[in-house]
Amino acid sequence: xxxxxxxxxxxxxxxxxxxxxxxxxxxxxxxxxxxxxxxxxxxxxxxxxxxxxxxxxxxxxxxxxxxxxxxxxxxxxxxxxxxxxxxxxxxxxxxxxxxxxxxxxxxxxxxxxxxxxxxxxxxxxxxxxxxxxxxxxxxxxxxxxxxxxxxxxxxxxxxxxxxxxxxxxxxxxxxxxxxxxxxxxxxxxxxxxxxxxxxxxxxxxxxxxxxxxxx
Amino acid sequence: xxxxxxxxxxxxxxxxxxxxxxxxxxxxxxxxxxxxxxxxxxxxxxxxxxxxxxxxxxxxxxxxxxxxxxxxxxxxxxxxxxxxxxxxxxxxxxxxxxxxxxxxxxxxxxxxxxxxxxxxxxxxxxxxxxxxxxxxxxxxxxxxxxxxxxxxxxxxxxxxxxxxxxxxxxxxxxxxxxxxxxxxxxxxxxxxxxxxxxxxxxxxxxxxxxxxxxx
DNA sequence: TCAGAGTTGAAACGATCGTTTGAAACATTA
DNA sequence: TAATGTTTCAAACGATCGTTTCAACTCTGA
Numbered sequence: 148x149x150x151x152x153x154x155x156x157x158x159x160x161x162x163x164x165x166x167x168x169x170x171x172x173x174x175x176x177x178x179x180x181x182x183x184x185x186x187x188x189x190x191x192x193x194x195x196x197x198x199x200x201x202x203x204x205x206x207x208x209x210x211x212x213x214x215x216x217x218x219x220x221x222x223x224x225x226x227x228x229x230x231x232x233x234x235x236x237x238x239x240x241x242x243x244x245x246x247x248x249x250x251x252x253x254x255x256x257x258x259x260x261x262x263x264x265x266x267x268x269x270x271x272x273x274x275x276x277x278x279x280x281x282x283x284x285x286x287x288x289x290x291x292x293x294x295x296x297x298x299x300x301x302x303x304x305x306x307x308x309x310x311x312x313x314x315x316x317x318x319x320x321x322x323x324x325x326x327x328x329x330x331x332x333x334x335x336x337x338x339x340x341x342x343x344x345x346x347x348x349x350x351x352x353x354x355x356x357x358x359x360x361x362x
Numbered sequence: 363x364x365x366x367x368x369x370x371x372x373x374x375x376x377x378x379x380x381x382x383x384x385x386x387x388x389x390x391x392x393x394x395x396x397x398x399x400x401x402x403x404x405x406x407x408x409x410x411x412x413x414x415x416x417x418x419x420x421x422x423x424x425x426x427x428x429x430x431x432x433x434x435x436x437x438x439x440x441x442x443x444x445x446x447x448x449x450x451x452x453x454x455x456x457x458x459x460x461x462x463x464x465x466x467x468x469x470x471x472x473x474x475x476x477x478x479x480x481x482x483x484x485x486x487x488x489x490x491x492x493x494x495x496x497x498x499x500x501x502x503x504x505x506x507x508x509x510x511x512x513x514x515x516x517x518x519x520x521x522x523x524x525x526x527x528x529x530x531x532x533x534x535x536x537x538x539x540x541x542x543x544x545x546x547x548x549x550x551x552x553x554x555x556x557x558x559x560x561x562x563x564x565x566x567x568x569x570x571x572x573x574x575x576x577x
Numbered sequence: 578t579c580a581g582a583g584t585t586g587a588a589a590c591g592a593t594c595g596t597t598t599g600a601a602a603c604a605t606t607a
Numbered sequence: 608t609a610a611t612g613t614t615t616c617a618a619a620c621g622a623t624c625g626t627t628t629c630a631a632c633t634c635t636g637a
Contacts, residue, residue, distance in 0.1 A: 189596085262485075269537055271541075313531070315533060316569070319526065319534070346520060350572055406626095413626090
């Protein structure tokens with residue numbers, strides 16, 4: 148019986164992921180979600196508790212997946228660099244690529260999910276703010292340390308800020324990329340994602356390594 | 363009698379601006395708005411039509427104010443440069459400063475309004491998408507032309523994209539700046555805004571002028 | 578001064594929302 | 608098979624929403 152329960156939860160979670168991403172927390176109704184999932188309306192409250200709990204679970208699942216992949220790639224790059232500092236461009240790649248890949252893969256999240264993350268960073272829904280911070284902040288601090296080794300001339304406060312700017316550029320880029328792909332009736336696929344990532348990495352690498360303190 | 367009508371509309375519009383910014387379109391209710399404005403619930407539909415019309419008016423008012431100031435500063439910078447290309451850094455300043463100033467001035471919009479703009483660029487509410495695009499796109503194209511003169515080595519497509527990245531970094535920076543100011547119990551005020559803008563301009567200027575096409 | 582347009586007000590309408598309820602259906606264990 | 612715990616289901620609850628209605632009020636112009 149536990150099998151049926153898990154399957155229902157998975158269907159609801161998947162449908163919720165798509166509808167929350169498309170319409171946001173308050174506009175995606177539980178009736179929409181359960182209908183798309185082929186489940187009963189009451190199933191959400193039975194399996195997940197309140198609507199907020201379902202939302203929390205969906206958002207954190209995406210963010211955790213991306214962050215795990217980032218940490219994995221970053222460790223790999225560090226190993227490759229040996230005792231030299233990791234090249235800045237390689238660090239940025241590990242920061243950008245997992246999120247863009249996640250956004251471009253319909254299997255795991257698909258383009259719309261990026262809006263979900265971007266929206267969440269803007270809205271900071273009170274009931275999820277802390278959990279999201281405790282998930283994101285350690286990774287950002289890790290990146291700040293690694294980047295500071297590649298850029299010894301830039302202060303720590305400056306780098307923390309620039310990583311935030313990078314995050315903003317990345318999120319906005321992802322949202323726009325999604326819209327462009329939708330308009331351009333597909334046809335490009337994976338290669339274009341690589342071009343997009345390269346341009347984004349160009350931009351962010353230069354920004355992170357900018358000469359500091361001009362007037 | 364027209365005087366009373368205009369005053370009521372202004373109170374509603376102001377209250378709506380604050381509440382839409384804080385809670386978003388669907389979560390800010392007309393009952394909240396009219397209560398804050400000291401007006402009757404029916405006054406919104408009487409003076410503005412539907413809730414969507416009120417929202418549209420509020421968002422466009424902010425965006426138009428910022429864009430007018432951008433164009434003004436850009437023309438001023440062009441005049442100062444004579445027949446030389448405008449220095450890239452100066453162009454970025456005219457792009458960044460009006461939005462950050464608008465966001466930091468409680469009189470005209472205040473910090474929360476930035477969330478409203480950022481959210482709108484993510485959500486693209488269907489009923490306002492076109493109007494917002496027709497307001498933003500010409501300005502972005504204007505900037506693409508000016509920047510391309512300062513950066514003759516970068517292709518037009520690349521620059522358009524980099525301006526989008528700049529927009530993303532700018533919006534995210536504004537949202538975060540608002541949160542930090544709230545946490546840090548003020549005390550810093552205008553000087554800190556300038557530091558913040560300088561750092562953001564450092565980042566974006568370097569990003570826009572990045573060497574293109576690395577692997 | 579008085580008819581009439583413009584504006585405000587209280588109340589209600591219909592719709593949708595998240596959540597709860599209690600019975601039916603199901604699988605599992607004794 | 609009988610008993611037990613788990614999951615599904617249809618239905619309803621209470622609350623809130625945007626909008627409409629229509630009477631009361633206010634000010635203008637002849």
